[in-house]
Amino acid sequence: MNKVGVIILTYNRIDLLKITLCRVLNQTYKPSEILVVDNFSTDGTIDYLRSVEGINTLFLGQNTGPAGGFYEGVKYFAENTDVEFVWMMDDDFFPFMSCLENLMQSVDKEKILFPYTREKNFVFRKEPGWWGVLVPMDIIKKVGYPKKDFFFWSEDTEYLLYRIREKYNFKAQWVKPAKGVHFTERIKNHRHTWKYYYEVRNMMFMRLYVRKPTLRRYYKLMRSWLFLLGAIVVKENEKFSKLKMFLYGTWHGITKKLGKRIDPSSGKKLKL
Numbered sequence: 001m002n003k004v005g006v007i008i009l010t011y012n013r014i015d016l017l018k019i020t021l022c023r024v025l026n027q028t029y030k031p032s033e034i035l036v037v038d039n040f041s042t043d044g045t046i047d048y049l050r051s052v053e054g055i056n057t058l059f060l061g062q063n064t065g066p067a068g069g070f071y072e073g074v075k076y077f078a079e080n081t082d083v084e085f086v087w088m089m090d091d092d093f094f095p096f097m098s099c100l101e102n103l104m105q106s107v108d109k110e111k112i113l114f115p116y117t118r119e120k121n122f123v124f125r126k127e128p129g130w131w132g133v134l135v136p137m138d139i140i141k142k143v144g145y146p147k148k149d150f151f152f153w154s155e156d157t158e159y160l161l162y163r164i165r166e167k168y169n170f171k172a173q174w175v176k177p178a179k180g181v182h183f184t185e186r187i188k189n190h191r192h193t194w195k196y197y198y199e200v201r202n203m204m205f206m207r208l209y210v211r212k213p214t215l216r217r218y219y220k221l222m223r224s225w226l227f228l229l230g231a232i233v234v235k236e237n238e239k240f241s242k243l244k245m246f247l248y249g250t251w252h253g254i255t256k257k258l259g260k261r262i263d264p265s266s267g268k269k270l271k272l
Contacts, residue, residue: 002107003032004100005083007073009066009130010091011039014048016183017091024089025054029101032083037073039063064148065260066090066130067155071148078140084109086135092184093117093131100134102178109136111171112164115178128160128172131182135164143168149258152195154202162211193241194262197249200228204253225250241267 006024010017017036024034034055038045040063049057058072070088077086085107087100095115103113112135114128125131133156146159164170191199207221232242245262252261263270 002085002104003081003083004029004085004087004104004134005077005081006031006034007070007077007086007088008034008036008091009039009069009073009089010036010041010045011063011069012041012043012045013091014041014043014045017045018048019094019183020089020091021052021055023095023097026097027095027100028098029104031087031100033077033081035073035076037069039065039069063260063264065151065155067146067150067152068148068260070130070146070155070159074140074145078137078145084137086137086140087132088130088135089132090130090184093180093182095132095180096178099132099178099180103132103134103175105177106173106175107134107136108173109138111173112136112139112160113173113175113178115180116174116176117180117182119182120184125182126174129156132178132180133160135160139164139168139170143170150198150202151258151260152198152202152264154199154206158206158210162206166211191236191242192264192267193238193245194264194267196228196232196242197245197252197262199249200225200246201249201253201258204250205256205258208254209256 008020035058036049036055037058040060046059058076077083099115106113112128112133115132117125117131143163146155165172203224207217211217232239232246236242261270
């Protein structure tokens with residue numbers, strides 16, 4: 001029986017975490033270890049996790065974003081355990097009880113697997129992301145860990161789609177019998193101001209310096225950039241603050257300034 005380590009990343013969503021953890025603990029295929037990585041929650045999550053049996057925890061000293069959280073989780077399993085596969089998810093992914101079992105029936109150490117995932121609004125995900133992706137440790141040891149300097153946004157795209165699939169040519173397989181629900185609906189309008197900084201910065205960096213440059217990619221970059229700009233001007237409140245963050249993120253993407261530079265809790269620039 002193959003050994004599977006589970007990473008659940010959480011931050012201030014204790015109600016969602018309880019559901020995800022319950023579903024993972026009751027999988028028909030039992031993982032060897034469940035690791036909950038807490039990104040410095042302040043809503044009672046830490047006390048709750050200390051009361052749960054059958055799991056391990058990694059409490060981070062600050063909010064490192066999805067990029068930092070999955071970096072630390074993957075690093076933990078790669079350097080401290082003998083698991084053969086790592087099953088990764090955010091705290092808002094609710095796997096069906098047989099999800100892992102069905103993934104393991106298609107297991108292959110030369111490809112990543114991801115489940116049939118329905119969003120809250122009934123849109124289906126047909127690309128891998130932090131919603132139950134299963135990655136062989138053999139692949140992790142070849143390609144490395146998620147890029148923690150992204151902090152928020154595009155870190156799963158860089159790791160799963162570009163680095164693993166495009167750069168190293170490992171396949172990604174959609175396993176339809178393995179099912180789950182991604183419960184938190186992504187809101188396109190009225191985003192927090194700080195999100196515009198990371199979204200445009202990481203998009204610029206990815207398409208300018210990570211992926212192979214082509215005229216088509218430059219065109220798509222400009223189109224996406226203009227779309228985000230238009231969304232702020234036409235649909236958003238607090239336009240001036242969001243435009244400032246948008247332009248600040250654009251500059252940092254072009255000049256390769258990554259890392260956690262805007263504090264989500266305050267929306268202010270950090271002194272580095």
